[in-house]
Amino acid sequence: MTGLDRLSYRSRWLRVAPERKFLLWLTLMVLAFVLPPLGQGIELALTAGLTCWLLRISLLRWCRWMALPFGFLLIGVATILFSVSRDPHALLAAVPVGHYWLGIAASGMTTAVETFWRSLAALAATLWLVLNLPFPQLIALLKRARVPRLLTEQILLTWRFIFILLDEALAIHRAQTLRFGYRSLPNGYRSLAMLVGLLFTRVLIRYQQMTTVLDVKLYQGDFHL
Numbered sequence: 001m002t003g004l005d006r007l008s009y010r011s012r013w014l015r016v017a018p019e020r021k022f023l024l025w026l027t028l029m030v031l032a033f034v035l036p037p038l039g040q041g042i043e044l045a046l047t048a049g050l051t052c053w054l055l056r057i058s059l060l061r062w063c064r065w066m067a068l069p070f071g072f073l074l075i076g077v078a079t080i081l082f083s084v085s086r087d088p089h090a091l092l093a094a095v096p097v098g099h100y101w102l103g104i105a106a107s108g109m110t111t112a113v114e115t116f117w118r119s120l121a122a123l124a125a126t127l128w129l130v131l132n133l134p135f136p137q138l139i140a141l142l143k144r145a146r147v148p149r150l151l152t153e154q155i156l157l158t159w160r161f162i163f164i165l166l167d168e169a170l171a172i173h174r175a176q177t178l179r180f181g182y183r184s185l186p187n188g189y190r191s192l193a194m195l196v197g198l199l200f201t202r203v204l205i206r207y208q209q210m211t212t213v214l215d216v217k218l219y220q221g222d223f224h225l
Contacts, residue, residue: 005134005135007055007057007131008130008131008132008133008134008135009134010055010056011054011055011131011132012053012054012055012056013054013132014132014134018133018137018138018140018141019141019144021129021132021133021137022129022133022141025125025126025128025129028043028047028121028125028128029122029125029126031043031121032118032121032122032125033118033122035121037113037114037116037117037118040117040118040120040121041117041121043121043124043125044117044120044121044124047121047124047125047128048062048124050128051124051127051128051131051132054131054132055131055132065127066120066123066124066127069123070120070123073116073119073120073123076115076119077112077115077116077119080108080111080112080115081104081108081109081112082102082103082104082108083102083103083104083105083108084097084100084101084102085100085101085103085105086099086100086101087101088101088103091103091104091105092104092105092106092109135159138155139152139155139156142155161203161207164203164206165199165203168199168202168203168206169195169199172194172195172198172199172202173195176191176194176195181194
């Protein structure tokens with residue numbers, strides 16, 4: 001299991017019914033979309049505090065988890081914030097770029113601020129759900145929601161192969177590191193290319209092994225869920 005998956009089993013709300021967790025997440029998502037930016041900021045702070053308390057982690061660790069989606073969010077917000085216009089007076093601040101002006105419009109700033117806080121609040125709520133809902137509870141929740149069995153099995157297999165992929169990648173990376181494969185930048189790029197090539201080969205081998213095991217156990221097309 002990954003670190004995030006292990007943390008979900010340490011949550012103070014581990015024994016809480018998954019339906020209640022899902023309803024709380026749904027409430028947080030609705031609030032993230034209907035509240036004004038100030039309310040979304042308050043929701044973000046409350047969700048962060050609740051997550052840290054339930055998982056017994058520091059706020060700094062939570063911020064590190066949010067750093068990756070935060071980077072993508074900043075790029076998206078920047079594309080909303082800046083506009084291109086022929087009329088510099090339509091922009092609050094602008095710089096000339098050829099025959100056009102690149103700057104910030106009032107409407108773009110308003111939309112960017114709303115998008116920023118709405119996305120952060122929704123991301124925090126989704127991270128809370130992921131960290132407090134172990135995968136077996138997710139499967140149970142899908143079954144009670146009458147999700148088609150085929151879709152549930154696909155989710156289960158995808159979840160399983162995520163760990164296979166990570167396990168193989170870490171094993172290859174460890175072997176390359178012991179052989180000084182990342183000692184310099186050129187060697188690092190070469191080792192990374194080899195890692196990608198070997199990774200898919202190893203995953204296919206693991207898939208074939210799993211298929212063989214299922215055939216030996218007289219697999220009939222249905223997993224026990």
